[in-house]
Amino acid sequence: MWTSLTRLREPMTLAGVFTLAAVALGLRFLPAEVLPAATGALAAYAVAFLLLALTPEPAWHRCKLIALAAMAGLALLLASLTPRLGVAQVLLVIWVACAVNLMSPRWVVGSALLLNAAFYALMLRHEFGAPLTMTLINMGFQALAGLCVHYARRAEDSRDALARVNADLLATRALLADSARDAERLRVARELHDVAGHKLTAMKLNLRALASDPTLAARDEVRIAQQLSTELLDDIRSVVQAMRDSRGLDLQTAIRALAAPLPRPALALHIEEGVKVDDPAVAESLLRIVQECLTNAARHAGAETLTVSLKNEEAGMHLRIEDDGRMKGGMREGNGVSGIRERVAALGGELEFGTSATGGLRLDVRLPA
CATH class of the missing domain: 1.20.5 (Single alpha-helices involved in coiled-coils or other helix-helix interfaces)
Incomplete structure (x- = not known):
């Protein structure tokens, strides 16, 4: 609930909401015979837009694509119902801005060209004056919106990457x-x-x-x-x-420094009293394993919380990491998971993968004493 409200306060989302509200005010100039259909189409468009804006990306990706396709169809429907009002042009600009956040540039350009071709055909059907000029002007505004969102997203990605590098440096400095x-x-x-x-x-x-x-x-x-x-x-x-008699390296401070720049997932860290790591190589490996799990939970699982627990056992040390997200499909081992396996193997430990209670990833690492 609070996560959705946070997304609602984002500048791009607020701009879309205010634009839709302004478009809704313009519907009062429509003839009475098309007003109910146009109002319903615009309301459905607004619902699809909010679904795109407020739901987390990894877990709701398919639903987001369906909502995006529905938005395109609804925009063309409104173009057919209100050819003289200019509602569809605004909705197509919003559609392109949303598509840039969800699809690759190639798909965005191809889809936008198809939508504008359909819009041009509708303008010809309704005998709108200078349909080609209107379509080209619309495409210019769509390109402007798409580029603004694209560069804003790149700036956010660069900022997040810089924050992760800074957190990595802080964690390493602590060790x-x-x-x-x-x-x-x-x-x-x-x-x-x-x-x-x-x-x-x-x-x-x-x-x-x-x-x-x-x-x-x-x-x-x-x-x-x-x-x-x-x-x-x-x-x-x-x-x-x-x-x-060393107290060991301060893993708790280093791990929290890694998680600090990530808005999601939240870190729930539990290190049992008496756990002591003296070897910097072991501490570094544990730190990198947690870092990889944090990245995977944020990018792929849509998790809200990542739980990390470290305790002593008779045979050695036990690290358990699990998230409350949901894995899509089976477990696929990429470079990150392969790196975890290599680190654990280098320390002579054992690695097990499983599923958490919510369907997320659970990882168990056991290192010899």
Whole structure:
């Protein structure tokens, strides 16, 4: 519901709605005998237009094509009913703008030429003055509308691609920052162990040698120095051990950075407490697998939510990804899925595909401990 309202507020959709409303106002000049038929045809055209504008593309593609064909037929019907009013010309401009968003340029051009030829034939039948001139003017407006929508769509695609690249860089930077922090923490731990620990051990041995001297053994200063050196050495060992116990790479931040620029699907991320990934190569592979599933869910499944869960099992780590979309036909493995298989195989893991409760894609990756 909220997704449909969001699409309704898009500039192109609002422009189409206002144009149809203006066309509806023009119907009041029609003769009474054709007014009911023209009103019904325009209302049906408006319903088809809203179906095109408000429904998600992957899941409703066939319905959208049927609605587009209905819009073409209704526009020609109105051209026959109202040859002098100019309603059909406006509706054909809207049709071309909608077709550019749904079909390839070759199909749009071919279909538009056929529609304009039919429009020209109707104008000849109704003995409209200068039908060829009118048809060519209409084609000019249609081309202008189609090009505006085409370049607006390209700009949106470029913006989305740039946002995805930026999110990819942010996610990779998060992993690299974590990896650099772990490397620095390990270096400091080694320095403490090798330098400070070594010198404290030597000092402790020297104090023990001093304590074996009968003249110094009874002095409190020697005993206290021995005690402090022992405690300090234990403290350094504890600090070194704590620094070596890495929390792992921050996968949660990196995955959320990947999903941030996508308006759909929403990400539901669940990482079990205690899951730790220390190897940057494993973290990178998990990140790319989630990224591919996000892209597939957005482009092909029409999903609203992608659920990602990561947990520990006896045999290792289990990553499950599923969306609430609906796959069209069977599972087809393209380059993205092949890349997932290669990544999982390189880590010695297992990959399984299945279907979610809603008919979307479910993916299970199990990696050895």
